[in-house]
Amino acid sequence: xxxxxxxxxxxxxxxxxxxxxxxxxxxxxxxxxxxxxxxxxxxxxxxxxxxxxxxxxxxxxxxxxxxxxxxxxxxxxxxxxxxxxxxxxxxxxxxxxxxxxxxxxxxxxxxxxxxxxxxxxxxxxxxxxxxxxxxxxxxxxxxxxxxxxxxxxxxxxxxxxxxxxxxxxxxxxxxxxxxxxxxxxxxxxxxxxxxxxxxxxxxxxxxxxxxxxxxxxxxxxxxxxxxxxxxxxxxxxxxxxxxxxxxxxxxxxxxxxxxxxxxxxxxxxxxxxxxxxxxxxxxxxxxxxxxxxxxxxxxxxxxxxxxxxxxxxxxxxxxxxxxxxxxxxxxxxxxxxxxxxxxxxxxxxxxxxxxxxxxxxxxxxxxxxxxxxxxxxxxxxxxxxxxxxxxxxxxxxxxxxxxxxxxxxxxxxxxxxxxxxxxxxxxxxxxxxxx
Amino acid sequence: xxxxxxxxxxxxxxxxxxxxxxxxxxxxxxxxxxxxxxxxxxxxxxxxxxxxxxxxxxxxxxxxxxxxxxxxxxxxxxxxxxxxxxxxxxxxxxxxxxxxxxxxxxxxxxxxxxxxxxxxxxxxxxxxxxxxxxxxxxxxxxxxxxxxxxxxxxxxxxxxxxxxxxxxxxxxxxxxxxxxxxxxxxxxxxxxxxxxxxx
Amino acid sequence: xxxxxxxxxxxxxxxxxxxxxxxxxxxxxxxxxxxxxxxxxxxxxxxxxxxxxxxxxxxxxxxxxxxxxxxxxxxxxxxxxxxxxxxxxxxxxxxxxxxxxxxxxxxxxxxxxxxxxxxxxxxxxxxxxxxxxxxxxxxxxxxxxxxxxxxxxxxxxxxxxxxxxxxxxxxxxxxxxxxxxxxxxxxxxxxxxxxxxxxxxxxxxxxxxxxxxxxxxxxxxxxxxxxxxxxxxxxxxxxxxxxxxxxxxxxxxxxxxxxxxxxxxxxxxxxxxxxxxxxxxxxxxxxxxxxxxxxxxxxxxxxxxxxxxxxxxxxxxxx
Ligand SMILES: [Zn+2]
Numbered sequence: 001x002x003x004x005x006x007x008x009x010x011x012x013x014x015x016x017x018x019x020x021x022x023x024x025x026x027x028x029x030x031x032x033x034x035x036x037x038x039x040x041x042x043x044x045x046x047x048x049x050x051x052x053x054x055x056x057x058x059x060x061x062x063x064x065x066x067x068x069x070x071x072x073x074x075x076x077x078x079x080x081x082x083x084x085x086x087x088x089x090x091x092x093x094x095x096x097x098x099x100x101x102x103x104x105x106x107x108x109x110x111x112x113x114x115x116x117x118x119x120x121x122x123x124x125x126x127x128x129x130x131x132x133x134x135x136x137x138x139x140x141x142x143x144x145x146x147x148x149x150x151x152x153x154x155x156x157x158x159x160x161x162x163x164x165x166x167x168x169x170x171x172x173x174x175x176x177x178x179x180x181x182x183x184x185x186x187x188x189x190x191x192x193x194x195x196x197x198x199x200x201x202x203x204x205x206x207x208x209x210x211x212x213x214x215x216x217x218x219x220x221x222x223x224x225x226x227x228x229x230x231x232x233x234x235x236x237x238x239x240x241x242x243x244x245x246x247x248x249x250x251x252x253x254x255x256x257x258x259x260x261x262x263x264x265x266x267x268x269x270x271x272x273x274x275x276x277x278x279x280x281x282x283x284x285x286x287x288x289x290x291x292x293x294x295x296x297x298x299x300x301x302x303x304x305x306x307x308x309x310x311x312x313x314x315x316x317x318x319x320x321x322x323x324x325x326x327x328x329x330x331x332x333x334x335x336x337x338x339x340x341x342x343x344x345x346x347x348x349x350x351x352x353x354x355x356x357x358x359x360x361x362x363x364x365x366x367x368x369x370x371x372x373x374x375x376x377x378x379x380x381x382x383x384x385x386x387x388x389x390x391x392x393x394x395x396x397x398x399x400x401x402x403x404x405x406x407x408x409x410x411x412x413x414x415x416x417x418x419x420x421x422x423x424x425x426x427x428x429x430x431x432x433x434x435x
Numbered sequence: 436x437x438x439x440x441x442x443x444x445x446x447x448x449x450x451x452x453x454x455x456x457x458x459x460x461x462x463x464x465x466x467x468x469x470x471x472x473x474x475x476x477x478x479x480x481x482x483x484x485x486x487x488x489x490x491x492x493x494x495x496x497x498x499x500x501x502x503x504x505x506x507x508x509x510x511x512x513x514x515x516x517x518x519x520x521x522x523x524x525x526x527x528x529x530x531x532x533x534x535x536x537x538x539x540x541x542x543x544x545x546x547x548x549x550x551x552x553x554x555x556x557x558x559x560x561x562x563x564x565x566x567x568x569x570x571x572x573x574x575x576x577x578x579x580x581x582x583x584x585x586x587x588x589x590x591x592x593x594x595x596x597x598x599x600x601x602x603x604x605x606x607x608x609x610x611x612x613x614x615x616x617x618x619x620x621x622x623x624x625x626x627x628x629x630x631x632x633x634x
Numbered sequence: 635x636x637x638x639x640x641x642x643x644x645x646x647x648x649x650x651x652x653x654x655x656x657x658x659x660x661x662x663x664x665x666x667x668x669x670x671x672x673x674x675x676x677x678x679x680x681x682x683x684x685x686x687x688x689x690x691x692x693x694x695x696x697x698x699x700x701x702x703x704x705x706x707x708x709x710x711x712x713x714x715x716x717x718x719x720x721x722x723x724x725x726x727x728x729x730x731x732x733x734x735x736x737x738x739x740x741x742x743x744x745x746x747x748x749x750x751x752x753x754x755x756x757x758x759x760x761x762x763x764x765x766x767x768x769x770x771x772x773x774x775x776x777x778x779x780x781x782x783x784x785x786x787x788x789x790x791x792x793x794x795x796x797x798x799x800x801x802x803x804x805x806x807x808x809x810x811x812x813x814x815x816x817x818x819x820x821x822x823x824x825x826x827x828x829x830x831x832x833x834x835x836x837x838x839x840x841x842x843x844x845x846x847x848x849x850x851x852x853x854x855x856x857x858x859x860x861x862x863x864x865x866x867x868x869x870x871x872x873x874x875x876x877x878x879x880x881x882x883x884x885x886x887x888x889x890x891x892x893x894x895x896x897x898x899x900x901x902x903x904x905x906x907x908x909x910x911x912x913x914x915x916x917x918x919x920x921x922x923x924x925x926x927x928x929x930x931x932x933x934x935x936x937x938x939x940x941x942x943x944x945x946x947x948x949x950x951x952x953x
Binding site (some may be wrong): 520523524528529530531532533534535536537538539569573574 | 652655656659660662666668670671672673701937938939940941942943
């Protein structure tokens, strides 16, 4: 580990007096006012900036192996670092599927080689995401990648028996099943949120009940077998209500929401631009309000990007032929700032909790989401709360361009990201040789 | 989208006169000109026998009807009168948003073998009449086609001339000639304004 | 200022009446010996059909040819693999060919919006039916037909009562008709089993009924929508027989209509399913006339979109 950094005058979690942070040997060596640094320390002016623990994403599609034209572990890692992340969970729906120790180790190694963020592979629950046989969950847990989160994301584990077994089985190594809640029969061919607008646009509807029915079933299953359940990308007011009630009963359930479900409503679908096509679909305004409220009161534990890069030809077409998903890593923090901070629903401590502390806890990542204190790993993100981010797809670090925020000005900007004391981003730009 | 934006923009040919315009023919003069034109048409064609009057919308139609009334009074015999919209035959369609079509009503006698007298308010470039000749040729083969106009303001762009002219009116191209008729405009009159534009 | 006809909602009352009035004038052309007008000489109209619909294609083709446009028929049946790609690539090809208007029929709802707004082509786009979304020229020809029979061929359809029966959920004809008829002042009642009505239909500018008979007695026009028998496999209704019994128009039900009422169908018909053969062939049926009116209405649309000055692309409003 090389380099010593002195971050001057930032405010921890955006509160209190400005302090200096001395980063050395991969950890936070000192915290205090007007620190004196060794002669070789690099000074970073953090005056006016908010210091957050490095952000942790529970839900990232890095597309490698298989669709390296859309994203690679390296390009996705760069986008993550620019977004202020120090760790991401790479979803299993690659080609081949990450359903064996071999594939998850490959992804884990690619992440280490890229070096911009810690890449933690998510293992598939079922072989080939086919929903019929359990994948070798134990082997993935015991591999070098130390997988703790398992998900068939993109598909729902809709077979109740299989879901029950998976929930039970991962208890052996403190794993968690992250469910993409989508009742498949109710959503066959679905194109957008089912409601008045889908009727007018003639697009097949994806009803809220198709999510809520699975969430309700899964919390009952988790309660029954005493297991840990995580609900991916909660998108409806009804799901928030179910999770809230389950938590009140003591069920070990956690939930995430995407930035786009916190900011965008289904209204944008009216122009049939597939950049807004995503799964689960953008919902009604009342859902957005319930999701914000759920995130604010802690019913929803985490913001997770569901960063889903797609090659141009998969989006540059008619709506029904287009792939589902949108970019999220580079815009996540500014979107949360707009939806949650600017509205007064969360302060920066709340943002740190929902974007770092709790996701790290759900993913069982020991070195992330830690307090900003002496001796802790130096995984940090510096945010300028008064700057703004203008979204320019052509400048994205991702290999894909499918951001729904093109041309939009969002509040705040990520200025710097440190991974174990080494800057991956400085002055809002990638550090070339982060490794 | 704002309510004022229409999927199609159609322009009518309603023109309004404003104070400051110069009146060159009053109602009485228009009436006398039309009476004279009626006599000339009868004289040229040796009676109203096979004459069909076709007015070019909008004001040409009213003029054709007035001519038909006068001819009927003079000859004690009804002359077939109709209208011929030339919009779809114009050569300047692409210079303006698409125009609403106006009625084409051909009398039951048809035009085949008849002497068709086209009637318009103002003869200017001649392009409207060229379009009318094209439109007419799709309807049949008249024995002869003649042209009657209330005003000839000159500045022809095609080798077209009127057979019957109510009033020759030397104008500048920057001027605008407006024919007002009671049926359409509430009063009769021919006025010149110098606000420019085409008539 | 719109350059495209993508939805019946693009037409306000003045626009809609302009189309209908223009079609009325053009009908006189269709009835005479020389049916051709020189209006669109030198203009190229492309019929881009990703779905088979010989009737609609022929109707647009006849309309464009009567206006002397050059017509190119482009029947592209996209495979499921290259479906998306082919729309863009086809559009770029048409642009290179200098298409002034693209008449598009596509199985995907919203495909005409992509053609109009993705920046692939500069010409006008006419929606000739997209998925389960809209079919605005069908609505225009239906309104034209109703106006002829119910309003002496003039003005709007204020206070006329139109009953539309059948598979509203999957019908682009129903969507466009509800929008246009409301614009023209008609009172529309949709009749269907609840399974064949879209979510949110209560917000549409029309009445809803699950029973056919009460809606017939007051109807000036009844429009029967095509219902595919295969829908019963997806449990939209129990059987073709039950559907036909509850929602089909037979001679007995037709007798409930007022004397002046007309029977319409956008075609193609499932005789014996939604409409009995003797009803389809009765004197009240204007189904054949709908087809011939279609040419006049499409001529009017093409003339109004292409006949005037081309508007700069910049004036386009995002849908
Ligand atoms: Zn998912």
